[in-house]
């Protein structure tokens with residue numbers, strides 16, 4: 001049996017991609033109101049079925065990081081929203097619910113998407129190049145980005161994922177082993193909101209020798225993040241902008257908590273890569289890119305990997321054009337001039353800007369074609385020509 005067949009067998013033909021398994025609509029408007037949302041469950045299965053929805057009872061699991069309040073209310077302390085949630089209500093993310101004064105996640109073991117991806121697709125360029133990541137997601141997100149590429153699951157209620165299947169932590173770890181994936185990636189939607197599922201899966205993976213990487217918007221409070229980091233091997237954070245106004249207007253969230261999360265990850269020395277989706281007219285000014293690059297240099301050092309990613313019209317920003325290639329090149333030059341040594345441009349076919357160049361001698365040490373490894377010339381993480389050490393996790 002080949003690896004593709006093994007995955008197919010394990011998932012029973014269930015979950016093949018983000019959009020495929022999602023029923024018609026996005027998260028209802030009332031379910032995104034701050035601080036807490038519509039009354040949603042538990043609902044009788046027949047009534048859910050009549051609406052084309054599915055019961056999530058099998059994925060209900062006690063939540064971490066919350067506090068009880070009077071009148072059976074709870075405050076969720078997982079992310080900076082700190083939703084105050086009444087009995088039988090949910091938080092902003094729609095995937096955590098108050099039941100009688102106790103808080104629960106509704107997506108523990110719910111694979112809304114599961115795929116095997118090249119690690120370069122996450123993208124991680126300095127983490128086990130050329131390996132594959134067993135990639136999973138659950139419904140929900142604690143942000144609402146107007147340029148979201150995966151809004152079908154990130155903005156859906158757990159009941160709306162028609163193709164969701166049981167994939168508990170031990171089964172994810174076993175699946176990664178069977179399919180010869182070096183890591184498990186928590187990705188596509190926002191893993192912060194399926195925190196308990198991610199945490200236990202990362203532990204199960206480590207017990208089997210499989211590593212874990214989180215692909216996140218970084219909208220998580222420092223305490224839960226610190227508890228999680230020992231069980232992760234790398235973190236990718238999407239920095240949406242370096243302006244508070246843009247976070248408010250385009251993501252319904254705030255900049256500072258994301259900067260704090262980056263600082264925490266960098267501070268504990270966990271491998272970190274940053275993606276900056278360059279949206280025309282939104283976050284592409286030279287001043288903003290320069291300020292962001294300088295801040296990153298100061299917090300994470302010149303060896304942090306920064307990816308400028310090309311925007312394509314999506315979700316609520318279909319009125320904007322794709323990012324001009326000249327803008328991406330300007331961003332690249334700006335970040336390099338600020339002192340960052342490993343800057344990449346993604347979502348375009350440009351091997352020159354997807355490859356790693358040794359800062360010591362200018363030699364190409366890792367050659368990539370967009371999101372595919374072509375050649376890794378590093379020797380024990382060092383340039384084969386001059387011996388310069390390139391930061392990352394190489395083995």
Ligand code: SF4
Pocket residue numbers: 076077078079080081082083090091092093094096141142192193
């Ligand atoms: S994870 Fe964030 S958005 Fe979801 S309930 Fe908790 S505080 Fe609210």
